Amino acid sequence: MARIAYDDSSAAAFTATRHLDADGLASWRAAVARHLPTTAGARLLDLGAGTGTWAAAFRDWYGVDVVAVEPSAAMRARSVYPGMVAGAAEALPLAAASVDSTWISTVIHHLPDLPAVAAELRRVLRPGAPVLVRSVFAGRGGGITLFRWFPEALRVVESYPSVAEVCAAFEEVGFAPAALESVPQISARSLREAADGLRRSAHTPLLLLDDADYARGLRRMRAAAERTPDAPVVDSMDLLVLR
Ligand SMILES: C[S@@+](CC[C@H](N)C(=O)[O-])C[C@H]1O[C@@H](n2cnc3c(N)ncnc32)[C@H](O)[C@@H]1O
Incomplete structure:
Protein backbone atom coordinates (compact mmCIF):
# COMPACT_ATOMS: atom_id res chain seq x y z
CA MET A 1 0.00 0.00 0.00
CA ALA A 2 1.43 3.40 -1.04
CA ARG A 3 2.12 5.99 1.69
CA ILE A 4 -0.50 8.27 0.19
CA ALA A 5 -3.62 7.45 -1.80
CA TYR A 6 -3.18 8.32 -5.46
CA ASP A 7 -6.83 9.28 -5.74
CA ASP A 8 -8.42 11.94 -7.94
CA SER A 9 -7.30 14.83 -5.78
CA SER A 10 -3.61 13.88 -5.44
CA ALA A 11 -3.46 12.73 -9.09
CA ALA A 12 -4.79 16.15 -10.16
CA ALA A 13 -2.25 17.95 -7.95
CA PHE A 14 0.55 15.76 -9.28
CA THR A 15 -0.43 16.50 -12.88
CA ALA A 16 -0.65 20.23 -12.19
CA THR A 17 2.68 20.69 -10.43
CA ARG A 18 5.07 17.74 -10.72
CA HIS A 19 5.54 17.51 -14.48
CA LEU A 20 9.05 18.67 -15.39
CA ASP A 21 9.36 20.76 -18.54
CA ALA A 22 12.03 20.23 -21.21
CA ASP A 23 14.70 22.08 -19.16
CA GLY A 24 13.94 19.99 -16.09
CA LEU A 25 14.11 16.75 -18.04
CA ALA A 26 17.34 17.53 -19.91
CA SER A 27 19.82 16.46 -17.23
CA TRP A 28 17.94 13.17 -16.76
CA ARG A 29 18.07 12.48 -20.47
CA ALA A 30 21.87 12.48 -20.37
CA ALA A 31 22.14 10.61 -17.04
CA VAL A 32 19.74 7.82 -18.05
CA ALA A 33 21.39 7.42 -21.47
CA ARG A 34 24.61 6.36 -19.72
CA HIS A 35 22.93 3.23 -18.35
CA LEU A 36 19.99 2.28 -20.57
CA PRO A 37 20.08 -0.31 -23.35
CA THR A 38 18.57 1.51 -26.35
CA THR A 39 19.13 -1.01 -29.13
CA ALA A 40 16.27 -1.29 -31.64
CA GLY A 41 13.34 -3.17 -30.12
CA ALA A 42 14.61 -2.81 -26.52
CA ARG A 43 11.69 -2.94 -24.07
CA LEU A 44 11.67 -0.73 -20.97
CA LEU A 45 9.34 -1.18 -18.00
CA ASP A 46 8.30 2.12 -16.40
CA LEU A 47 7.17 0.90 -12.99
CA GLY A 48 4.71 3.12 -11.13
CA ALA A 49 4.57 5.25 -14.27
CA GLY A 50 2.14 7.78 -12.76
CA THR A 51 0.90 10.13 -15.44
CA GLY A 52 3.29 8.82 -18.07
CA THR A 53 5.67 11.76 -18.53
CA TRP A 54 8.79 9.58 -18.28
CA ALA A 55 7.31 6.86 -20.47
CA ALA A 56 6.56 9.43 -23.19
CA ALA A 57 10.00 11.04 -22.81
CA PHE A 58 11.85 7.70 -23.03
CA ARG A 59 9.88 6.68 -26.11
CA ASP A 60 10.73 10.02 -27.76
CA TRP A 61 14.37 10.27 -26.59
CA TYR A 62 15.59 6.73 -27.05
CA GLY A 63 13.05 5.08 -29.37
CA VAL A 64 12.54 2.25 -26.88
CA ASP A 65 9.32 0.29 -26.52
CA VAL A 66 7.91 1.35 -23.12
CA VAL A 67 5.48 -0.71 -21.08
CA ALA A 68 4.09 1.62 -18.41
CA ALA A 88 1.62 -3.16 -9.22
CA ALA A 89 5.27 -3.85 -8.51
CA GLU A 90 4.62 -6.87 -6.33
CA ALA A 91 2.76 -8.80 -9.09
CA LEU A 92 3.72 -7.53 -12.51
CA PRO A 93 1.43 -8.38 -15.43
CA LEU A 94 4.45 -9.33 -17.56
CA ALA A 95 6.03 -12.56 -18.79
CA ALA A 96 9.34 -13.85 -17.42
CA ALA A 97 12.49 -12.43 -19.04
CA SER A 98 10.45 -10.07 -21.22
CA VAL A 99 12.03 -6.63 -20.52
CA ASP A 100 15.48 -5.09 -21.05
CA SER A 101 15.44 -2.36 -18.37
CA THR A 102 13.26 -0.88 -15.62
CA TRP A 103 12.73 2.74 -14.60
CA ILE A 104 11.36 3.42 -11.09
CA SER A 105 10.91 7.14 -10.50
CA THR A 106 9.90 8.42 -7.06
CA VAL A 107 8.10 5.16 -6.32
CA ILE A 108 10.53 3.14 -4.19
CA HIS A 109 9.28 4.69 -0.90
CA HIS A 110 5.76 3.49 -1.75
CA LEU A 111 6.86 -0.17 -1.86
CA PRO A 112 6.84 -1.66 1.66
CA ASP A 113 7.94 -5.14 0.54
CA LEU A 114 11.16 -4.42 -1.36
CA PRO A 115 12.34 -8.07 -1.38
CA ALA A 116 9.07 -9.08 -3.12
CA VAL A 117 9.49 -6.28 -5.68
CA ALA A 118 13.13 -7.21 -6.31
CA ALA A 119 12.13 -10.85 -6.86
CA GLU A 120 9.39 -9.81 -9.28
CA LEU A 121 11.83 -7.62 -11.22
CA ARG A 122 14.35 -10.48 -11.30
CA ARG A 123 11.60 -12.59 -12.90
CA VAL A 124 10.58 -10.13 -15.65
CA LEU A 125 14.02 -8.67 -16.53
CA ARG A 126 16.40 -10.43 -18.87
CA PRO A 127 19.76 -11.37 -17.27
CA GLY A 128 22.07 -8.34 -17.03
CA ALA A 129 19.21 -5.84 -17.60
CA PRO A 130 19.50 -2.70 -15.43
CA VAL A 131 17.09 -1.31 -12.84
CA LEU A 132 17.27 2.50 -12.69
CA VAL A 133 15.86 4.01 -9.50
CA ARG A 134 15.26 7.78 -9.39
CA SER A 135 14.58 8.79 -5.80
CA VAL A 136 15.36 10.71 -2.68
CA PHE A 137 16.81 8.14 -0.30
CA ALA A 138 16.99 8.26 3.51
CA GLY A 139 20.05 10.24 4.54
CA ARG A 140 20.33 11.90 1.11
CA GLY A 141 17.54 14.50 1.08
CA GLY A 142 19.84 17.52 1.26
CA GLY A 143 19.51 18.32 -2.44
CA ILE A 144 15.78 19.03 -2.32
CA THR A 145 15.11 22.78 -2.20
CA LEU A 146 11.66 22.47 -0.58
CA PHE A 147 13.25 21.11 2.59
CA ARG A 148 14.97 24.46 3.22
CA TRP A 149 11.54 25.86 4.09
CA PHE A 150 9.98 22.62 5.30
CA PRO A 151 12.87 21.16 7.35
CA GLU A 152 10.50 18.81 9.20
CA ALA A 153 9.81 17.08 5.88
CA LEU A 154 13.37 15.77 5.98
CA ARG A 155 12.27 13.60 8.90
CA VAL A 156 9.70 12.00 6.59
CA VAL A 157 12.48 11.28 4.08
CA GLU A 158 14.43 9.55 6.86
CA SER A 159 11.64 6.93 6.85
CA TYR A 160 12.21 6.25 3.12
CA PRO A 161 14.43 3.32 2.14
CA SER A 162 18.16 4.06 2.19
CA VAL A 163 20.46 3.18 -0.70
CA ALA A 164 21.86 0.35 1.44
CA GLU A 165 18.38 -1.08 2.11
CA VAL A 166 17.42 -1.02 -1.57
CA CYS A 167 20.74 -2.61 -2.56
CA ALA A 168 20.35 -5.33 0.10
CA ALA A 169 16.87 -6.29 -1.15
CA PHE A 170 18.06 -6.48 -4.75
CA GLU A 171 21.31 -8.27 -3.90
CA GLU A 172 19.23 -11.09 -2.38
CA VAL A 173 17.99 -11.98 -5.88
CA GLY A 174 21.25 -11.47 -7.74
CA PHE A 175 21.38 -7.78 -8.66
CA ALA A 176 24.50 -5.74 -7.83
CA PRO A 177 24.82 -1.95 -7.48
CA ALA A 178 26.37 -0.48 -10.63
CA ALA A 179 26.17 3.30 -10.14
CA LEU A 180 24.90 6.02 -7.81
CA GLU A 181 24.84 9.59 -9.07
CA SER A 182 23.23 12.79 -7.94
CA VAL A 183 21.40 14.44 -10.84
CA PRO A 184 20.50 18.14 -10.70
CA GLN A 185 17.21 19.15 -12.32
CA ILE A 186 15.43 22.45 -12.86
CA SER A 187 12.18 21.85 -10.98
CA ALA A 188 10.73 25.33 -11.54
CA ARG A 189 11.82 28.30 -13.59
CA SER A 190 11.40 30.66 -10.64
CA LEU A 191 10.85 30.52 -6.90
CA ARG A 192 7.79 32.74 -7.38
CA GLU A 193 6.28 30.16 -9.76
CA ALA A 194 7.14 27.33 -7.33
CA ALA A 195 5.60 29.13 -4.33
CA ASP A 196 2.46 30.17 -6.21
CA GLY A 197 1.95 26.71 -7.66
CA LEU A 198 2.78 24.60 -4.59
CA ARG A 199 0.18 21.89 -4.01
CA ARG A 200 0.70 20.03 -0.74
CA SER A 201 -1.00 16.87 -1.98
CA ALA A 202 1.53 16.52 -4.81
CA HIS A 203 4.41 15.89 -2.36
CA THR A 204 4.39 12.88 -0.04
CA PRO A 205 6.79 14.46 2.55
CA LEU A 206 4.57 17.58 2.79
CA LEU A 207 1.37 15.55 3.08
CA LEU A 208 2.83 13.61 5.99
CA LEU A 209 3.80 16.77 7.95
CA ASP A 210 1.56 18.04 10.67
CA ASP A 211 -0.49 21.08 9.68
CA ALA A 212 1.39 23.58 11.88
CA ASP A 213 4.75 22.57 10.38
CA TYR A 214 3.28 22.85 6.91
CA ALA A 215 1.85 26.33 7.62
CA ARG A 216 5.19 27.57 9.01
CA GLY A 217 7.04 26.16 6.00
CA LEU A 218 4.66 27.82 3.58
CA ARG A 219 5.23 31.20 5.25
CA ARG A 220 9.02 30.70 4.97
CA MET A 221 8.77 29.72 1.33
CA ARG A 222 6.56 32.70 0.45
CA ALA A 223 8.93 35.07 2.24
CA ALA A 224 11.88 33.62 0.29
CA ALA A 225 9.90 34.05 -2.94
CA GLU A 226 9.38 37.72 -2.06
CA ARG A 227 13.12 38.18 -1.59
CA THR A 228 14.34 36.28 -4.69
CA PRO A 229 11.33 35.76 -6.95
CA ASP A 230 13.34 34.99 -10.08
CA ALA A 231 15.72 32.40 -8.64
CA PRO A 232 15.34 29.08 -10.48
CA VAL A 233 14.53 26.05 -8.30
CA VAL A 234 17.21 23.40 -8.81
CA ASP A 235 16.88 20.09 -6.99
CA SER A 236 19.27 17.16 -6.91
CA MET A 237 17.91 13.64 -6.76
CA ASP A 238 19.69 10.31 -6.93
CA LEU A 239 19.91 7.83 -9.74
CA LEU A 240 20.74 4.36 -8.40
CA VAL A 241 21.50 1.68 -10.98
CA LEU A 242 21.50 -2.05 -10.23
CA ARG A 243 22.08 -4.86 -12.69
C1 LIG B 1 5.28 10.15 -6.92
S1 LIG B 1 4.38 9.18 -8.07
C2 LIG B 1 5.61 8.98 -9.36
C3 LIG B 1 5.02 8.77 -10.72
C4 LIG B 1 6.06 8.66 -11.84
N1 LIG B 1 6.92 7.53 -11.66
C5 LIG B 1 6.86 9.93 -11.96
O1 LIG B 1 8.03 9.97 -11.57
O2 LIG B 1 6.32 10.92 -12.48
C6 LIG B 1 4.37 7.59 -7.30
C7 LIG B 1 3.64 6.54 -8.11
O3 LIG B 1 3.87 5.24 -7.55
C8 LIG B 1 2.70 4.49 -7.74
N2 LIG B 1 2.70 3.32 -6.86
C9 LIG B 1 2.31 3.27 -5.57
N3 LIG B 1 2.38 2.00 -5.12
C10 LIG B 1 2.83 1.23 -6.15
C11 LIG B 1 3.08 -0.17 -6.33
N4 LIG B 1 2.89 -1.03 -5.32
N5 LIG B 1 3.51 -0.59 -7.53
C12 LIG B 1 3.72 0.29 -8.54
N6 LIG B 1 3.47 1.61 -8.43
C13 LIG B 1 3.04 2.07 -7.25
C14 LIG B 1 1.61 5.49 -7.44
O4 LIG B 1 0.34 5.05 -7.87
C15 LIG B 1 2.13 6.74 -8.14
O5 LIG B 1 1.68 6.83 -9.46
Whole structure:
Protein backbone atom coordinates (compact mmCIF):
# COMPACT_ATOMS: atom_id res chain seq x y z
CA MET A 1 0.00 0.00 0.00
CA ALA A 2 1.43 3.40 -1.04
CA ARG A 3 2.12 5.99 1.69
CA ILE A 4 -0.50 8.27 0.19
CA ALA A 5 -3.62 7.45 -1.80
CA TYR A 6 -3.18 8.32 -5.46
CA ASP A 7 -6.83 9.28 -5.74
CA ASP A 8 -8.42 11.94 -7.94
CA SER A 9 -7.30 14.83 -5.78
CA SER A 10 -3.61 13.88 -5.44
CA ALA A 11 -3.46 12.73 -9.09
CA ALA A 12 -4.79 16.15 -10.16
CA ALA A 13 -2.25 17.95 -7.95
CA PHE A 14 0.55 15.76 -9.28
CA THR A 15 -0.43 16.50 -12.88
CA ALA A 16 -0.65 20.23 -12.19
CA THR A 17 2.68 20.69 -10.43
CA ARG A 18 5.07 17.74 -10.72
CA HIS A 19 5.54 17.51 -14.48
CA LEU A 20 9.05 18.67 -15.39
CA ASP A 21 9.36 20.76 -18.54
CA ALA A 22 12.03 20.23 -21.21
CA ASP A 23 14.70 22.08 -19.16
CA GLY A 24 13.94 19.99 -16.09
CA LEU A 25 14.11 16.75 -18.04
CA ALA A 26 17.34 17.53 -19.91
CA SER A 27 19.82 16.46 -17.23
CA TRP A 28 17.94 13.17 -16.76
CA ARG A 29 18.07 12.48 -20.47
CA ALA A 30 21.87 12.48 -20.37
CA ALA A 31 22.14 10.61 -17.04
CA VAL A 32 19.74 7.82 -18.05
CA ALA A 33 21.39 7.42 -21.47
CA ARG A 34 24.61 6.36 -19.72
CA HIS A 35 22.93 3.23 -18.35
CA LEU A 36 19.99 2.28 -20.57
CA PRO A 37 20.08 -0.31 -23.35
CA THR A 38 18.57 1.51 -26.35
CA THR A 39 19.13 -1.01 -29.13
CA ALA A 40 16.27 -1.29 -31.64
CA GLY A 41 13.34 -3.17 -30.12
CA ALA A 42 14.61 -2.81 -26.52
CA ARG A 43 11.69 -2.94 -24.07
CA LEU A 44 11.67 -0.73 -20.97
CA LEU A 45 9.34 -1.18 -18.00
CA ASP A 46 8.30 2.12 -16.40
CA LEU A 47 7.17 0.90 -12.99
CA GLY A 48 4.71 3.12 -11.13
CA ALA A 49 4.57 5.25 -14.27
CA GLY A 50 2.14 7.78 -12.76
CA THR A 51 0.90 10.13 -15.44
CA GLY A 52 3.29 8.82 -18.07
CA THR A 53 5.67 11.76 -18.53
CA TRP A 54 8.79 9.58 -18.28
CA ALA A 55 7.31 6.86 -20.47
CA ALA A 56 6.56 9.43 -23.19
CA ALA A 57 10.00 11.04 -22.81
CA PHE A 58 11.85 7.70 -23.03
CA ARG A 59 9.88 6.68 -26.11
CA ASP A 60 10.73 10.02 -27.76
CA TRP A 61 14.37 10.27 -26.59
CA TYR A 62 15.59 6.73 -27.05
CA GLY A 63 13.05 5.08 -29.37
CA VAL A 64 12.54 2.25 -26.88
CA ASP A 65 9.32 0.29 -26.52
CA VAL A 66 7.91 1.35 -23.12
CA VAL A 67 5.48 -0.71 -21.08
CA ALA A 68 4.09 1.62 -18.41
CA VAL A 69 2.62 -0.13 -15.35
CA GLU A 70 0.62 1.92 -12.82
CA PRO A 71 -1.80 0.77 -10.08
CA SER A 72 -3.78 4.01 -9.63
CA ALA A 73 -6.75 4.46 -11.95
CA ALA A 74 -6.72 8.22 -11.25
CA MET A 75 -3.08 8.50 -12.39
CA ARG A 76 -3.68 6.29 -15.45
CA ALA A 77 -6.69 8.41 -16.40
CA ARG A 78 -4.44 11.50 -16.60
CA SER A 79 -1.64 9.82 -18.48
CA VAL A 80 0.07 11.55 -21.39
CA TYR A 81 1.32 8.12 -22.49
CA PRO A 82 -1.24 5.91 -24.25
CA GLY A 83 -1.83 2.31 -23.27
CA MET A 84 -0.90 2.41 -19.58
CA VAL A 85 -1.19 -1.03 -17.99
CA ALA A 86 -2.94 -1.57 -14.63
CA GLY A 87 -0.65 -3.41 -12.23
CA ALA A 88 1.62 -3.16 -9.22
CA ALA A 89 5.27 -3.85 -8.51
CA GLU A 90 4.62 -6.87 -6.33
CA ALA A 91 2.76 -8.80 -9.09
CA LEU A 92 3.72 -7.53 -12.51
CA PRO A 93 1.43 -8.38 -15.43
CA LEU A 94 4.45 -9.33 -17.56
CA ALA A 95 6.03 -12.56 -18.79
CA ALA A 96 9.34 -13.85 -17.42
CA ALA A 97 12.49 -12.43 -19.04
CA SER A 98 10.45 -10.07 -21.22
CA VAL A 99 12.03 -6.63 -20.52
CA ASP A 100 15.48 -5.09 -21.05
CA SER A 101 15.44 -2.36 -18.37
CA THR A 102 13.26 -0.88 -15.62
CA TRP A 103 12.73 2.74 -14.60
CA ILE A 104 11.36 3.42 -11.09
CA SER A 105 10.91 7.14 -10.50
CA THR A 106 9.90 8.42 -7.06
CA VAL A 107 8.10 5.16 -6.32
CA ILE A 108 10.53 3.14 -4.19
CA HIS A 109 9.28 4.69 -0.90
CA HIS A 110 5.76 3.49 -1.75
CA LEU A 111 6.86 -0.17 -1.86
CA PRO A 112 6.84 -1.66 1.66
CA ASP A 113 7.94 -5.14 0.54
CA LEU A 114 11.16 -4.42 -1.36
CA PRO A 115 12.34 -8.07 -1.38
CA ALA A 116 9.07 -9.08 -3.12
CA VAL A 117 9.49 -6.28 -5.68
CA ALA A 118 13.13 -7.21 -6.31
CA ALA A 119 12.13 -10.85 -6.86
CA GLU A 120 9.39 -9.81 -9.28
CA LEU A 121 11.83 -7.62 -11.22
CA ARG A 122 14.35 -10.48 -11.30
CA ARG A 123 11.60 -12.59 -12.90
CA VAL A 124 10.58 -10.13 -15.65
CA LEU A 125 14.02 -8.67 -16.53
CA ARG A 126 16.40 -10.43 -18.87
CA PRO A 127 19.76 -11.37 -17.27
CA GLY A 128 22.07 -8.34 -17.03
CA ALA A 129 19.21 -5.84 -17.60
CA PRO A 130 19.50 -2.70 -15.43
CA VAL A 131 17.09 -1.31 -12.84
CA LEU A 132 17.27 2.50 -12.69
CA VAL A 133 15.86 4.01 -9.50
CA ARG A 134 15.26 7.78 -9.39
CA SER A 135 14.58 8.79 -5.80
CA VAL A 136 15.36 10.71 -2.68
CA PHE A 137 16.81 8.14 -0.30
CA ALA A 138 16.99 8.26 3.51
CA GLY A 139 20.05 10.24 4.54
CA ARG A 140 20.33 11.90 1.11
CA GLY A 141 17.54 14.50 1.08
CA GLY A 142 19.84 17.52 1.26
CA GLY A 143 19.51 18.32 -2.44
CA ILE A 144 15.78 19.03 -2.32
CA THR A 145 15.11 22.78 -2.20
CA LEU A 146 11.66 22.47 -0.58
CA PHE A 147 13.25 21.11 2.59
CA ARG A 148 14.97 24.46 3.22
CA TRP A 149 11.54 25.86 4.09
CA PHE A 150 9.98 22.62 5.30
CA PRO A 151 12.87 21.16 7.35
CA GLU A 152 10.50 18.81 9.20
CA ALA A 153 9.81 17.08 5.88
CA LEU A 154 13.37 15.77 5.98
CA ARG A 155 12.27 13.60 8.90
CA VAL A 156 9.70 12.00 6.59
CA VAL A 157 12.48 11.28 4.08
CA GLU A 158 14.43 9.55 6.86
CA SER A 159 11.64 6.93 6.85
CA TYR A 160 12.21 6.25 3.12
CA PRO A 161 14.43 3.32 2.14
CA SER A 162 18.16 4.06 2.19
CA VAL A 163 20.46 3.18 -0.70
CA ALA A 164 21.86 0.35 1.44
CA GLU A 165 18.38 -1.08 2.11
CA VAL A 166 17.42 -1.02 -1.57
CA CYS A 167 20.74 -2.61 -2.56
CA ALA A 168 20.35 -5.33 0.10
CA ALA A 169 16.87 -6.29 -1.15
CA PHE A 170 18.06 -6.48 -4.75
CA GLU A 171 21.31 -8.27 -3.90
CA GLU A 172 19.23 -11.09 -2.38
CA VAL A 173 17.99 -11.98 -5.88
CA GLY A 174 21.25 -11.47 -7.74
CA PHE A 175 21.38 -7.78 -8.66
CA ALA A 176 24.50 -5.74 -7.83
CA PRO A 177 24.82 -1.95 -7.48
CA ALA A 178 26.37 -0.48 -10.63
CA ALA A 179 26.17 3.30 -10.14
CA LEU A 180 24.90 6.02 -7.81
CA GLU A 181 24.84 9.59 -9.07
CA SER A 182 23.23 12.79 -7.94
CA VAL A 183 21.40 14.44 -10.84
CA PRO A 184 20.50 18.14 -10.70
CA GLN A 185 17.21 19.15 -12.32
CA ILE A 186 15.43 22.45 -12.86
CA SER A 187 12.18 21.85 -10.98
CA ALA A 188 10.73 25.33 -11.54
CA ARG A 189 11.82 28.30 -13.59
CA SER A 190 11.40 30.66 -10.64
CA LEU A 191 10.85 30.52 -6.90
CA ARG A 192 7.79 32.74 -7.38
CA GLU A 193 6.28 30.16 -9.76
CA ALA A 194 7.14 27.33 -7.33
CA ALA A 195 5.60 29.13 -4.33
CA ASP A 196 2.46 30.17 -6.21
CA GLY A 197 1.95 26.71 -7.66
CA LEU A 198 2.78 24.60 -4.59
CA ARG A 199 0.18 21.89 -4.01
CA ARG A 200 0.70 20.03 -0.74
CA SER A 201 -1.00 16.87 -1.98
CA ALA A 202 1.53 16.52 -4.81
CA HIS A 203 4.41 15.89 -2.36
CA THR A 204 4.39 12.88 -0.04
CA PRO A 205 6.79 14.46 2.55
CA LEU A 206 4.57 17.58 2.79
CA LEU A 207 1.37 15.55 3.08
CA LEU A 208 2.83 13.61 5.99
CA LEU A 209 3.80 16.77 7.95
CA ASP A 210 1.56 18.04 10.67
CA ASP A 211 -0.49 21.08 9.68
CA ALA A 212 1.39 23.58 11.88
CA ASP A 213 4.75 22.57 10.38
CA TYR A 214 3.28 22.85 6.91
CA ALA A 215 1.85 26.33 7.62
CA ARG A 216 5.19 27.57 9.01
CA GLY A 217 7.04 26.16 6.00
CA LEU A 218 4.66 27.82 3.58
CA ARG A 219 5.23 31.20 5.25
CA ARG A 220 9.02 30.70 4.97
CA MET A 221 8.77 29.72 1.33
CA ARG A 222 6.56 32.70 0.45
CA ALA A 223 8.93 35.07 2.24
CA ALA A 224 11.88 33.62 0.29
CA ALA A 225 9.90 34.05 -2.94
CA GLU A 226 9.38 37.72 -2.06
CA ARG A 227 13.12 38.18 -1.59
CA THR A 228 14.34 36.28 -4.69
CA PRO A 229 11.33 35.76 -6.95
CA ASP A 230 13.34 34.99 -10.08
CA ALA A 231 15.72 32.40 -8.64
CA PRO A 232 15.34 29.08 -10.48
CA VAL A 233 14.53 26.05 -8.30
CA VAL A 234 17.21 23.40 -8.81
CA ASP A 235 16.88 20.09 -6.99
CA SER A 236 19.27 17.16 -6.91
CA MET A 237 17.91 13.64 -6.76
CA ASP A 238 19.69 10.31 -6.93
CA LEU A 239 19.91 7.83 -9.74
CA LEU A 240 20.74 4.36 -8.40
CA VAL A 241 21.50 1.68 -10.98
CA LEU A 242 21.50 -2.05 -10.23
CA ARG A 243 22.08 -4.86 -12.69
C1 LIG B 1 5.28 10.15 -6.92
S1 LIG B 1 4.38 9.18 -8.07
C2 LIG B 1 5.61 8.98 -9.36
C3 LIG B 1 5.02 8.77 -10.72
C4 LIG B 1 6.06 8.66 -11.84
N1 LIG B 1 6.92 7.53 -11.66
C5 LIG B 1 6.86 9.93 -11.96
O1 LIG B 1 8.03 9.97 -11.57
O2 LIG B 1 6.32 10.92 -12.48
C6 LIG B 1 4.37 7.59 -7.30
C7 LIG B 1 3.64 6.54 -8.11
O3 LIG B 1 3.87 5.24 -7.55
C8 LIG B 1 2.70 4.49 -7.74
N2 LIG B 1 2.70 3.32 -6.86
C9 LIG B 1 2.31 3.27 -5.57
N3 LIG B 1 2.38 2.00 -5.12
C10 LIG B 1 2.83 1.23 -6.15
C11 LIG B 1 3.08 -0.17 -6.33
N4 LIG B 1 2.89 -1.03 -5.32
N5 LIG B 1 3.51 -0.59 -7.53
C12 LIG B 1 3.72 0.29 -8.54
N6 LIG B 1 3.47 1.61 -8.43
C13 LIG B 1 3.04 2.07 -7.25
C14 LIG B 1 1.61 5.49 -7.44
O4 LIG B 1 0.34 5.05 -7.87
C15 LIG B 1 2.13 6.74 -8.14
O5 LIG B 1 1.68 6.83 -9.46
